[in-house]
Amino acid sequence: MKISTKIILGYALLILLMVTALIYQLALMHRLQTINGNLSAMKTRETDYSLRARDITQVIEDVQKFYLLKDPDYASQVKYQMDSLSADLSQDLERLKGDILSRDERTELQRFVSLWGDFKRSALEQEANFSVLTEEEFYRWLGGHTKNLEAQLQRVQKANQEAVNAQVEQSGKAGQKAEFVSKVAAGIAVVLSFVISIVVVRSIALSLRRLTSGARAVAEGEYSYRLDASGNDNFSQVARDFNFMVSKLDEREQVKRDYVSHVSHELKAPLAAMQETARLLMEGIPGPVNERQKRLLGLTLECGQRLSRTLVSLLDLSRIESDALDYEIERTDLREVIQSASREFEVQLAKNGRNLELDLPSESVYADCDGDRIAQIISNLIDNALKFSTAPAPIAIKAEVISGIPDGIPGVWRHRLGPANRDYILVKVSDRGRGVPDEHKELIFEKFHQVKFEKKIAGQGVGLGLVICKNIVTAHGGAIWVSDNLGGGSIFYILLPAAKPLPVSPPEQRRAAKDVQPAQT
Incomplete structure (x- = not known):
């Protein structure tokens, strides 16, 4: 009716x-x-x-x-x-x-x-x-x-x-x-x-609530959301129009994702060839080059690497939006993941005169996760810390096992997490950069959102890295957020459910003990 x-x-x-x-x-x-x-x-x-x-x-x-x-x-x-x-x-x-x-x-x-x-x-x-x-x-x-x-x-x-x-x-x-x-x-x-007021208001409020939920879902990119349009009232007609609109948006979004994926794949191979050519020229294999030419080739190689990372982010985002991003979940030592991701920046840190301080547990900490994807998150946060802070400000990474959900976690994450009485692994990546204003602390995890500073930062991306980090963490049942660092800068938090270590035989235990390295500082 x-x-x-x-x-x-x-x-x-x-x-x-x-x-x-x-x-x-x-x-x-x-x-x-x-x-x-x-x-x-x-x-x-x-x-x-x-x-x-x-x-x-x-x-x-x-x-x-x-x-x-x-x-x-x-x-x-x-x-x-x-x-x-x-x-x-x-x-x-x-x-x-x-x-x-x-x-x-x-x-x-x-x-x-x-x-x-x-x-x-x-x-x-x-x-x-x-x-x-x-x-x-x-x-x-x-x-x-x-x-x-x-x-x-x-x-x-x-x-x-x-x-x-x-x-x-x-x-x-x-x-x-x-x-x-x-x-x-x-x-x-x-x-x-x-x-009569209750019946009318309830029917209107219920329909408006559904319409509001649908609008929020579409605003968050859930273009598969559909409203119930089986009735014959005014709101059913609105629901049919809403569903038609969302289907058109879904079609356009799919065309955009296909275009981005296709273009990224098409550019990936030529870009890799250009980087390899620049690397060969720098090494002097085709012939000798002087220092100025090496510097120009190095600049070309760095720009190519940055563009390559952008293409990889676009491909990952396209896979995430189409639910095609695969995860290989296994029992993983996060201490090794953090150390491995940190080693990738040793040359860049030395070149910029920066320090990366690691404060990791003396024993292994395990989580059921895709180690490569978690390493991708750590690498992205380290790369952002390098971009948005200047020498000689250090970058610090700390990991610890905590019991229960930590204080200070945003409410939107607190409701998504599992039991509050279980153990979690909390990873903190802190810097002494410009920090993130309060009004942007949640928005930076949205697509293409960037904090506008008075002076443009060299190498600043297009606003996809943190979006990918958020989706990876969400897929692992965890949380990611940012807060202010005392004395300036930001602290990015990664929270993942902890897992018990797999049982190992005595020879493996002795071998594991021999391989354990002290925390880097």
């Missing part, structure tokens, strides 16, 4: 929830308005009942006055009041006919109207007999009707109050229900928003 579809569906659910809650709230508000209208009508009737009670009291008082005074005017006034009150009571009863909420009140009011009718008829019948009725007979007749009317009117008012209380209770319940529904709707909206 596309990201846009997920977002639309999520917000559609939220909108539907909010619309439903709004419709419910409107219906509830209408119901509350109806209840308020009913309460208003009931309160109005309560007021009317109070007025009716006052009118009845007035009628009874006028009846008493008529009995006592025998004034005809009071007779007509009483009759008028009774007719008016009967009309009012009929209207009250008519208003209650369609009110299903006040059935009890209507029933009680009907009874009151019936009692009032009885009183009215009885009063009209007794009007002619008022002159012959004794006071006791009059008040007994009047008291009986008055008592019944007052009791029934109280029942009417009570029924009205009960109806009012019922409506108030319904209003309270409706308000509580509205509050509950509002809270539930708000809670569901919050939870739904949270779930």
Whole structure:
């Protein structure tokens, strides 16, 4: 499902929830308005009942006055009041006919109207007999009707109050229900928003994480990296475009590697012939040469050797990138490897007036490695020390067996190494040169990266040596990094997993002991 579809569906659910809650709230508000209208009508009737009670009291008082005074005017006034009150009571009863909420009140009011009718008829019948009725007979007749009317009117008012209380209770319940529904709707909206946000953000974050990992892998030269493009969402389309881009980059990178490899192979043979020719001319085999000619031929030979080393580095890098660099792993004494690599620079050291100080263990230290490739790393670091430091600053190489991963190793290497509780061989190559700035300490192990100094250094390469060193060390499960040397210069560290020496027979042990040389200084 596309990201846009997920977002639309999520917000559609939220909108539907909010619309439903709004419709419910409107219906509830209408119901509350109806209840308020009913309460208003009931309160109005309560007021009317109070007025009716006052009118009845007035009628009874006028009846008493008529009995006592025998004034005809009071007779007509009483009759008028009774007719008016009967009309009012009929209207009250008519208003209650369609009110299903006040059935009890209507029933009680009907009874009151019936009692009032009885009183009215009885009063009209007794009007002619008022002159012959004794006071006791009059008040007994009047008291009986008055008592019944007052009791029934109280029942009417009570029924009205009960109806009012019922409506108030319904209003309270409706308000509580509205509050509950509002809270539930708000809670569901919050939870739904949270779930939708998590689903959308998770799908986006996961896809972006994969895309970021792919971009980093491609940036590091892993052109075989591909993203999962099996879905049908927006990121799947981005993944397909990404894979297409990487495949094109891989094709171009392969063309470049093939071109570099082909050109390096094509130049290797003519360059070797040129170096051999210059060497023969220097030796005077074709004929005698003077000192100036020897110096020029020597310069030509040195340039050819430097170009030859560059071609070898290009070929090694091409093999590394195509996973075609072979390693012959065997149990190897690193002390002998370091001594052998150091001897290759004896002439160059003597010529430049430099010293190479070796601090090696008195006993053999073994590692499962390709000795020639490790010697290539040592040679490259010695060559860099000679280039970037000047006489008479010495160059020092120290090797030792340590337990565990050393402090100061960069975090990127610490996570790649194996168990931390095993033995390692740590080789340090230090110089007193210009050093490596902090911002370049990791970048110098990338292809073609060079530290730019104010003055160009003679013989500076193209930035491939340390890249090859890094790949060789990585293939051996080790690490390589650089730090500052106290007093100036740099220290390059090579860390390799140590191996136990192979068991040897007693004659071989005696022969090995005879061949052991003390550490050179």
